[in-house]
Amino acid sequence: MNKHEQLQDIYKNRGRLLISCEDQPGIVSAVSSTLANHKANIIESNQYSTDPHGGKFFMRIEFECADLQAHKVNIKKDLEAIGQTFQMKWTLTDVQQLKRAAIFVSKELHCLREILLEWENGDLPIEIPVVISNHPSAREFVESFDIPFVHIPASRDNREQSEKEQLNLLKQYEIDVVVLARYMQILTPDFVEQYDQRIINIHHSFLPAFVGAKPYDRAYERGVKLIGATSHYVTNDLDEGPIIEQDIKRVNHRDGVDDLKKNGRIVERSVLIRALKWHVEDRVMVNDNKTIVF
Structure with missing residues (x-):
């Protein structure tokens, strides 16, 4: 049994519940009671209200339930009833069903290396069925992990054709999330729409000060004292999607x-x-152009 199979075995009776609705009394009690009625044990619970007086309410619960698959249908029925009462949006997922990620990369491989090493160590609970690149340079490194590598040349001149090939691959591999690990191409609105809030990008945090080519050269000339990076969901507004994480050095x-x-x-x-x-890990919930990260 490899590390990812071990993770799936550990999580076989674990579920995650994400909830969003207008804030109102009784939500936490109703949800907790429903899970308790099915003998589910809540092992992590986080909640947030944008405003306790009429704001929006967000909640993430992770729970263990013996023989979860047998209970899941009835749990969903009870959640549907609660959802109608509170006009609530909710999703229930099996933690053992690891999300399937496609990694897009160009010539710079530092982010790709980090992802594959974390994945190999078992510290990143995902499946990686494919790595897609518009350059062939990462092939040997990727294939050393027994992960398929697909080279699809991409530029503004052949964007429609290259994205058609990419989307076909994503459907073939049943991809849940696309990771742009320094993939230096702009995605079209059609591509973004098909994976709304499921495309994660990374870029330097000089923006909007040093837009375009050679940002580090211009940052050096300006004498900056902080180097940063921003990871966000991709939208059609370039580099302006909901921010998931940032850091500086x-x-x-x-x-x-x-x-x-x-x-x-x-x-x-x-x-x-x-x-x-x-x-x-279903810790990120989007509220307009902002994120709640539990």
Whole structure:
């Protein structure tokens, strides 16, 4: 049994419940009582209200229930009744069903390396059926993990055809989430729409100060003292989707352009891996253009 099969065995009776609705009295009690009626044990519960006087309510519950598959149909029926009472949106997922991620990458491989090493160690609870790139340079590294690597040349000149091939692959591999691990191509609105709130990107946090080419060179010339990175969901507003995670690293006057780039890569890979982990653990809920991260 490999590490991912071990994870699935550990989580075989574990469920996750995500809830959102208008804030009102009785939600927590109703949900907790329903789970208790099915002898489910809540092992983690988080909740947040944007405003206790008429705001929006968000909740994430993780629970253990002996023989969950046998109870799931009845749990869902009870949740449907609660959902009607509170006008509630909810999803119930089996934790053992690991999400399937497709990694998109170009020439810079630091984020891809971090993801695959975390996955190999069993610290990233996902399946990675495929890595897709518009350059062939990552093939040997990816295939060393026994993961299929697909090279699809992509540019503004062949974007429609390349995205058609990519989308076909995503459907073939039944992909749940797309990770842009320094994938240096802009996705079309059609692509984004098909994976709404399921495409995670990473970029440096100089924006909007240093837009375009050579941001680190211009940051060096400006004498910046902080290097940062932002991971967010992709929308049609370039680099303006709901932010999942950010971080920074200090630099000083002794650091040259290469030092800034090195520090940038360090922050990028750590921020992206945290964002991905939180997404696949169902810890991120989107409220307009903001996120709640439990």
